[in-house]
Amino acid sequence: MIKRKLLGQHFLISDKIAKSIVSFADVKPDDIVLEIGTGKGILIPLLCKDAKKVISVEKDEMLYLQAKKTFSDVPNLVLEQGDAFKKDLSFTVLVSNLPYSESRTAIEWLVQKKFKHAVLMVQKEFAQKLVKKEGKERRAISVIAGYCLDIDEKLDVKNTSFRPPPKVDSTVLLIVPKNIISKDVIDNINKLFSFRRKTLRHIGKKMGIEIDSDKRLEDISDGEIINIAKQITK
Ligand SMILES: C[S@@+](CC[C@H](N)C(=O)[O-])C[C@H]1O[C@@H](n2cnc3c(N)ncnc32)[C@H](O)[C@@H]1O
Numbered sequence: 001m002i003k004r005k006l007l008g009q010h011f012l013i014s015d016k017i018a019k020s021i022v023s024f025a026d027v028k029p030d031d032i033v034l035e036i037g038t039g040k041g042i043l044i045p046l047l048c049k050d051a052k053k054v055i056s057v058e059k060d061e062m063l064y065l066q067a068k069k070t071f072s073d074v075p076n077l078v079l080e081q082g083d084a085f086k087k088d089l090s091f092t093v094l095v096s097n098l099p100y101s102e103s104r105t106a107i108e109w110l111v112q113k114k115f116k117h118a119v120l121m122v123q124k125e126f127a128q129k130l131v132k133k134e135g136k137e138r139r140a141i142s143v144i145a146g147y148c149l150d151i152d153e154k155l156d157v158k159n160t161s162f163r164p165p166p167k168v169d170s171t172v173l174l175i176v177p178k179n180i181i182s183k184d185v186i187d188n189i190n191k192l193f194s195f196r197r198k199t200l201r202h203i204g205k206k207m208g209i210e211i212d213s214d215k216r217l218e219d220i221s222d223g224e225i226i227n228i229a230k231q232i233t234k
Contacts, residue, residue: 007060008099010162011039012121017161017172022046024154024174025095025119034091036084036106037099038067047095048074055091057084085109094118100126100166104141108186110175111148118175119154127153127171136218140193144186146222150176181226188229192217200228207232 012018022043027033027050035043038058044067047054055078058064064081071077080087085105093116098106100123107130110118122130131151132142145151155172159165188207195203196217204211209231217225 006101008037008101008166009039009060009063010164010166012042012097012161013163014157014161015042017155017157018042018046020155021095021097021119021121021172024172025093026117027051027093031092031116032090033093033095034084034089036094036096038063038079039097041067041070043095043097044071044074044077048077051076051093053078055080055089057082057087057089059083092116094120097121097170100168107141107145107149108183111144111177111179111181111186112183113177114180115177117177119172120175121157121170121172123166124156124169124171127151127173130173133222134218138218140190143189143193143222143225144181147226148177148179148181150178152176185226185229188232189225191232192225192229204228 027047029050029052031051033047033051033054035047035054035056038056044054044056053076057080058067059082061081064079067079071079096106098120103122103126106120129139129142130145131153132138133146152174153171154174157170157172159167159169191207192203195206200211200213200215211228
């Protein structure tokens, strides 16, 4: 039970939603699709139908071994066991019903990658954080996502579409990359937001650069925040 919770093991049981997710992914015959979190494999037959290759990664060894048995005769499927965020895999399309506890990791990992588009299911509240463009509620992850990704909220999914049902509802996002940033810049954006109530002048002093402004992070654009984060890295 503890493992289930940590790994976000709420399996999709709705064929209708599985089909919608795969239709948003718009897989073409030359696509290499990466799926993070094989689970019980509800998306696999649908993804394999159209893709050149599907790589599906599952952290839980038992689920990985089950999938190996179930899908042993699918020629364009590669199943891997382990933490997908620690593997260096290339793909054109990413599809994942993400474990909720790893949504942030997934976004920070994704903005460092080159790909065509991604279809991610996340907790509804997290989706709202990602698309937050301004105001006091804007967080480091909103800035990272806002600068690097075009995000379209495609579909809300009720918790009853999963077994066991999670406590919260989900949203399916279609994501197209705009800009790539490095791990150093991501780390600096997170550091900047740890001082988010302070003026830019004060933040600059803390980070060892000069910023001649009494504005706060909430008053400036995603691009301006990224520029400050890049200056710190230099
Ligand atoms: C929300 S379930 C979705 C499973 C399946 N794709 C579905 O739609 O029903 C998330 C799955 O991701 C797996 N998982 C969690 N963290 C992972 C990671 N870092 N790398 C690969 N798989 C992971 C979990 O064990 C779980 O099977």
